[in-house]
Each structure stands twice: as C-alpha cells, then as structure tokens.
Amino acid sequence: MKLCVIGTGYVGLVTGACFSDLGYHVVCVDIDEEKLSVLARGDVPFYEPGLSDILRRNVREKRLRFSSNTMESVQEAETVFICVGTPEGPSGEADLRYVLGVAGEIGKSLNGYKVIVVKSTVPVGTNEKVRRTIAKEAPDADFDVVSNPEFLREGAAVKDFQNPDRIVVGARTERARASMARLYKSLTRATRPLMLTTPENAEVIKYASNAMLAARISFVNELSHLCEAVGADIKEVAKGMGLDDRIGVRFLSAGAGYGGSCFPKDVRALAQTMEQHGTASNFLRAIDYINERQKRSLVPKLKKLLPELDGRRIAIWGLSFKPRTSDVRNSAALTVAMQLQDEYADVVVFDPEAMDEARKVLPQVTYARDAYAALDGADALIVCTEWDEFRVPDFERMKRLMRGAIVVDGRNILDPGEVRALGFQYVGIGR
Numbered sequence: 001m002k003l004c005v006i007g008t009g010y011v012g013l014v015t016g017a018c019f020s021d022l023g024y025h026v027v028c029v030d031i032d033e034e035k036l037s038v039l040a041r042g043d044v045p046f047y048e049p050g051l052s053d054i055l056r057r058n059v060r061e062k063r064l065r066f067s068s069n070t071m072e073s074v075q076e077a078e079t080v081f082i083c084v085g086t087p088e089g090p091s092g093e094a095d096l097r098y099v100l101g102v103a104g105e106i107g108k109s110l111n112g113y114k115v116i117v118v119k120s121t122v123p124v125g126t127n128e129k130v131r132r133t134i135a136k137e138a139p140d141a142d143f144d145v146v147s148n149p150e151f152l153r154e155g156a157a158v159k160d161f162q163n164p165d166r167i168v169v170g171a172r173t174e175r176a177r178a179s180m181a182r183l184y185k186s187l188t189r190a191t192r193p194l195m196l197t198t199p200e201n202a203e204v205i206k207y208a209s210n211a212m213l214a215a216r217i218s219f220v221n222e223l224s225h226l227c228e229a230v231g232a233d234i235k236e237v238a239k240g241m242g243l244d245d246r247i248g249v250r251f252l253s254a255g256a257g258y259g260g261s262c263f264p265k266d267v268r269a270l271a272q273t274m275e276q277h278g279t280a281s282n283f284l285r286a287i288d289y290i291n292e293r294q295k296r297s298l299v300p301k302l303k304k305l306l307p308e309l310d311g312r313r314i315a316i317w318g319l320s321f322k323p324r325t326s327d328v329r330n331s332a333a334l335t336v337a338m339q340l341q342d343e344y345a346d347v348v349v350f351d352p353e354a355m356d357e358a359r360k361v362l363p364q365v366t367y368a369r370d371a372y373a374a375l376d377g378a379d380a381l382i383v384c385t386e387w388d389e390f391r392v393p394d395f396e397r398m399k400r401l402m403r404g405a406i407v408v409d410g411r412n413i414l415d416p417g418e419v420r421a422l423g424f425q426y427v428g429i430g431r
C-alpha cells in the first residue's frame with residue numbers, strides 16, 4: 001500500500017516514519033523545502049527518542065521519501081493522511097484553515113478512489129467539512145474521509161505508535177473501514193483493538209481523552225491546596241486514591257501544571273465546541289483555570305521565603321513542559337521565568353534538551369552549561385521539570401555553590417525530609 005502523509009510536524013513525521021517501518025511506501029509532503037532537505041538527510045528537527053533511527057533506515061531502504069509536490073504525492077497514494085496543525089484561534093477554537101486548505105488541494109488532485117484520513121486534532125464535525133471541501137473540488141470523485149485521531153505522547157511517540165492502547169477509526173463506509181483495518185493489521189491485537197466507529201465519535205473521543213487526563217491533573221492540583229492548608233501530602237493522597245483499580249495511579253501527579261501542545265489547547269477547544277453547541281461546560285473551563293493558576297503558583301511560594309526578588313539570583317531546573325522532550329510550548333518554566341523577570345530577579349536556567357527551543361521565546365535569561373553551573377551564587381532553586389538527572393542531586397555540592405538555601409520543588413521529585421535535614425528550606429506542591 002502506498003501512503004501519503006501531508007504535514008511533517010510532530011504527528012505527520014512520526015506517522016509517516018512509523019508506517020514506512022511497517023513496510024509501506026510513504027511519501028511525506030510539506031511546503032517547507034528547507035525542512036524537507038533536513039529530513040531527507042535523516043535528521044529530525046526535534047528531540048524524539050528512536051525517531052531518527054527509523055527515519056534513516058527507511059530513507060535508506062527507499063520506503064520513505066519527502067516531497068513538496070502535493071498533487072503528485074496524492075495521486076500516487078491509496079491512502080492520504082492529513083497531519084497539519086490546528087492552532088488555537090482567538091477564542092480557543094481550533095483553526096481549521098490548514099486542514100481545509102489541504103483538503104482542497106487533495107480534491108484538485110484526486111485521480112481514483114482514495115481514503116483521506118484526518119489525523120490532525122479537529123473538532124467534531126470537521127470530517128464532514130473535509131468531505132464537502134474535497135467534493136467541491138472534485139464533485140464526481142470516489143473517496144472516503146476517515147477520522148483517525150492520534151494519541152501519541154511526546155518523548156514516547158514511536159513506542160506509542162508501535163504499541164497503541166487502541167486505534168480509533170471513524171468511517172462511514174465498509175470500504176473505508178476495510179482499508180483502515182488492513183492498514184493497521186500488524187498493530188492490532190486483542191488487547192489493543194482497532195475500534196471502528198463513526199467519524200463524530202472518533203472526533204469526540206480524541207478531545208474527551210485529553211480533557212479527561214487534564215481533568216485528573218487539575219483535580220490533584222486543586223486538592224494540593226487543601227493538603228497544604230491541613231498538613232496532608234498530595235503524593236500520599238494520590239497514591240491512596242490510585243490504589244483503587246477504578247481510579248488508577250497514572251496522571252495524578254500534582255505539580256506545576258500541564259503544558260505541551262495538546263492538553264491546554266484541546267481543553268479550551270472542547271470548551272469552545274461545547275459553547276457553540278449550546279452545552280457550555282463550566283467543568284472544562286475550570287480545568288483550564290486551575291492549570292493556569294497552578295503554573296503561576298510557584299513564584300508566590302518562593303516569595304513567602306524570599307519576599308524581595310529584585311536583584312536576587314534564581315535558578316530554574318527544567319524548561320521543557322515535561323521530561324524527555326525539547327518542547328517548551330506552554331511549559332510552566334516559561335511562566336515562572338517571566339514572573340521572576342517581572343520582579344527583576346536575575347534568572348539562570350538549565351535544561352538537558354530544551355535550551356535551544358527556550359532561547360527563541362526566553363532570550364533575556366542566562367543559560368547555564370549544566371545543572372550545577374546554574375546554581376552558582378543562586379539564592380534559590382525552582383525545579384520546573386522532572387528530568388531524571390534532577391532527582392538525585394548532589395546536595396552538598398548544591399550547598400557549596402548556592403548563596404541561599406531555598407528549593408521550590410515544582411514537581412515533588414525530592415524528599416522534603418532529606419532536603420530539610422541538609423539545611424535547605426524546602427517547598428513542594430501540596431505537601
């Protein structure tokens with residue numbers, strides 16, 4: 001089967017590379033020629049474990065190639081994936097201009113039956129809009145539009161593609177369903193089923209899944225305030241809750257709030273969709289509100305111990321929105337750094353992978369060469385991302401380097417008792 005993947009962003013590249021690794025012939029299309037030449041060399045423009053190996057292997061074995069010619073690429077393929085971005089519009093809605101733009105181009109290129117797969121995260125009803133957009137360009141063409149949302153996590157995307165919990169396919173015709181089942185055959189097992197459903201269900205499942213995970217995080221973050229007020233520890237509380245099989249332990253870590261390209265955007269987009277359909281959701285708005293407040297709660301915690309930040313040197317460990325990624329989008333660390341700058345603090349940062357990305361949006365801080373260099377002369381340390389290398393630091397070395405002895409642990413990765421016993425003032429989240 002020949003596949004065409006349009007959009008070589010995160011989702012498109014992982015999808016294209018991983019399908020080629022299953023043996024399909026894949027062409028990845030993008031309008032950015034410079035990016036295409038980087039990819040053709042086998043270089044991945046972001047940090048994603050395992051992806052570059054897969055890319056290189058399949059480029060070498062000629063199953064994977066890159067092109068800027070949409071028409072030719074669509075015409076050669078039996079299945080076409082739309083993987084372009086759906087940025088956040090002014091009211092939080094998903095902006096569909098790229099998805100529908102690509103749909104129009106696909107319509108102009110159709111030369112026989114094809115399955116058009118929408119992988120971009122899109123609000124319910126988009127499958128139908130894509131179908132109409134293609135049909136307008138190609139009124140007599142034979143095609144199906146399928147919704148096949150992705151559930152890839154950054155930093156684990158290759159693994160998630162190869163071992164999905166489930167594959168959701170929303171299709172209206174038997175022909176499209178059969179084609180998608182064939183495409184995913186080698187990834188489907190009894191324990192990781194291919195769920196065939198309607199496009200509307202598939203579209204809602206995607207947003208609902210992300211909103212549910214975000215809800216769990218905002219719930220524990222909300223509870224963390226009560227824990228602080230009454231001397232309880234949110235880590236213990238979450239553990240006790242999670243031991244109930246019905247609840248489970250995952251996605252119950254209180255911290256500096258969720259970030260990334262999905263949760264913040266998807267929660268707001270679902271809220272917006274619900275408003276549009278006359279079913280406004282206070283619940284979704286609260287998830288978002290709690291998260292924004294949480295991201296802003298670290299600096300006030302620091303100020304309780306160090307009220308005057310003007311001229312103080314504050315170190316930040318971790319800039320990415322989570323470990324094992326270079327992505328800083330909606331990262332709590334950015335919020336923290338900007339708050340500190342507003343208070344005229346001298347901000348020094350370190351991240352094992354995300355410093356290049358951070359420089360683009362945070363030019364005014366000092367970038368340290370390693371975690372300990374960031375602490376040189378620092379009055380306090382704020383941990384914003386739970387990279388493994390921050391979990392067991394050399395506290396003696398930290399004490400020697402720092403001017404002050406304050407640690408704000410925004411991800412609850414350190415042991416408060418141990419840190420305090422070494423002479424630091426420790427503040428965590430909900431403990």
Ligand code: UDX
Pocket residue numbers: 150151152153154155210213217250251252253254255256257258259260261262263321322
């Ligand atoms: C998420 C979804 O998991 C994925 O299925 C979807 O396709 C895209 O969005 P991703 O954004 O890569 O993936 O990150 P994820 O690992 O889910 O973490 C999201 C954020 O939640 C991170 O900022 C993380 O630090 C935070 N988080 C996660 C918590 O604060 N507490 C938790 O318990 C779990």
